[in-house]
Amino acid sequence: MPLVKGGHIIADEYVRVTDDAELPAQGAILVSETRFLAGPDALVGRAGGKLGVIWPNNRDVDDLVPYLDRLALVALVFPSFRDGRAYTQARLLRERYGYRGELRATGQVLRDQFVFMLRAGFDAFEVKKQADAEAFTETVKRYSVFYQPAGDGRISALHQRLQLRHSESAGL
């Protein structure tokens, strides 16, 4: 599946390591939450390269919080495009716990969810269809205004209006 980051399709530097496989000595790795929780300290202390965790959407992200500053990647999961739990997890990681590493959307990631995902704080997308990945840049330009504030820091309509009003009256 193509990976989109920074608006471009890029090669995935992470290697997915299964729960019983040996860790490679070098390189970025991506492990399951089971493997991670079995021995988090050893994993975050690994010298060979960056660490990422695949976090399921039915487990509170609270369990991940103590390790966030040592994680380079959190991959959240959309088992179906109808299942929106990972949007909440993304916002909590970004807005409440201040996670600044890569936040990757995985699973059923389709074009028509890009804007929501971006706004919830995702910055990397494992896209199901090649055509959707190629259309990323164009798709995320679909919307230029947003009614509510969210994790992407873009201004909401409510505040935008007040600014407009303020600048109008300041100009008088």
Next chain:
Amino acid sequence: MTSPLQQKIKITGPSIVTANRTWDGAVIYRTGSKSWSDELAEAAIVRTADEARALLTEAVADDLNAIGPYIAPVEVAADGAVKPGNMREHIRLTGATIALPAQA
């Protein structure tokens, strides 16, 4: 969501496969020549679960043109005339049982 093909197919009498047409939503019936018709008379009639499954499989594969194919019962008269087998299918074929408020 369970695909219609994963559900157990049980038919108790002559049946057809029906769906709605993608571009306008109109009621359509699967014919014996791998296409669709808006005439019930042109629908392929199946009488066994295996035949029904085969017709439904073929219909479901045409995701571009038809939405939500399913198997529905029909009554076949001695002269071969086909009628819907229940109220829902009767309404789908002949329209609402009430007078519409306006006809534009």
Next chain:
Amino acid sequence: MYAYDDIDRTLVNERVAEFRDQVKRRLSGELSEDEFKMLRLQNGVYLQLHAYMYRIAIPYGTLASNQLRRLAHVARRYDRGYGHFTTRQNIQFNWIKLAELPDAMADLAEVGIQSMQTSGNNMRNVTADQWAGVAPGEVEDPRIWAELLRQFTTLHPEFSFLPRKFKIAITASEHDRAAIKIHDIGLRLLKNEQGETGFEVLVGGGLGRSPFIAKTIKPFVHGHDILSYVEAILRVYNQYGRRDNIYKARIKILVHELGIEKFAAEVEEEWQQIREGVLKLDEGIVEDIRSRFFYPAYETQPAMPDELKQAAHDPKFEAWRKNSVFPHKQQGYAIAVVSLKPVGKPPGDATADQMDALADIADKYSFGEIRVGHEQNLALPHVKKRDLPAVWKALEAIGLAIPNVNLVSDIIACPGLDYCSLANARSIPIAQEITRRFANHDTANLIGRLHINISGCINACGHHHVGHIGILGVEKNNEEFYQITIGGRADEGAELGTLIGPAVPYAEVADVVEDIVEAYLALRARPEELFVDTVKRLGVEPFRERVYATR
């Protein structure tokens, strides 16, 4: 009326462009039906028995005359010349073609009408008391808050893929006309001791397979905290609401399974984390929204104008006035309800011609404004009392001066098996037959207030559980049968009805309703005792005995 600004217009136009692209991708095969279904639902597009159905939002039930004319245009141009008003301040068109939908949507966008989130598992149209802003004794206009919530819930990046649909209703009057107790979140606007605006927040109401009356989760949430409080509820629901079983996915089941105390504690914990954050409203933001609502410049008018005194000699006018005209907060003005329940016709339907004519009447007599209520009727919210005779004549000319508001023939009904792909039985013909049985106005008047609600399946779009008489269509061995409940109500005293006896076949439903009404007339303590109060006083048993004795 809330006047759109450039931001609102841009958003709606961008939505139309997005949907146009999605339809194109569906018709070219780029999107499968499975993928497209959710996208079309999020734009109000269902597939029903005969065609696609298009559901359009009328936020808090307020419509401008130019908007109503545009709905008439869509009915004519893209549909079959009529529309159906629903119980949630929406209008539906039944025959629209997918290929033409983006054009219809664009036509509506030009006048600030949209269909975002009118179906799908997201936050639906925020509804409000249909007399908001004009009802006497109202605490304040709840539509300001409904609009704030509308904006907050529209295309929300976190809550557009909830376990199930989510409905919010709001009222600011003692008498609840918005049915807040059967909503996922019900908000009752009130003032605290310091005179500050806030809300009693109710949660977990809903009908369907497992009906629940909403419970109070917090007796007072300050107005400036309302968005963060709603966000906290939604966040708890999005994480913990059930996704394994569609019939257990609504928030009412989560509230029921956790218990209201535990659920409230979860929400409180979440809310404490976010209440001082970006969602906190300040007076400037609220005022900005308020400033874009239209309030008419009322004139000083007599409380009892001569025109009204003279018209009182006409018994037909009087029958309509007594039944359809309600007090207004402004002296000399009235609210005129326009019943969409003519005898023998489908409840809640209006033709394009009627919509156009009503828009003209609204321009002439009601500051160009029309309201849509959950009983599937319309209203002219600012009519000078002296204009009432003229309004009546104008309504009479288009077949809409029907004096049956709140009477037995003012029936709420879902589209049922005549249109709906979920239905098990027909609703509309049942409603039509009942209205014929009670066509005599004097009889209906003698019976008094009586709400009959009809649903064609357990999903309860016709709110049968909360009808004074509720009728639910079920299928038994390929035949249409109907379960009948009595004693339900949807207002501030909301209650679920009780089953009166075994289900009856299609042909007997109207007879049973007549028998129930006869039993009521015999059992009521005095003429003023409403049907629903007699049921409350006596219980179901005496009704059951009388109705089923001969069956």
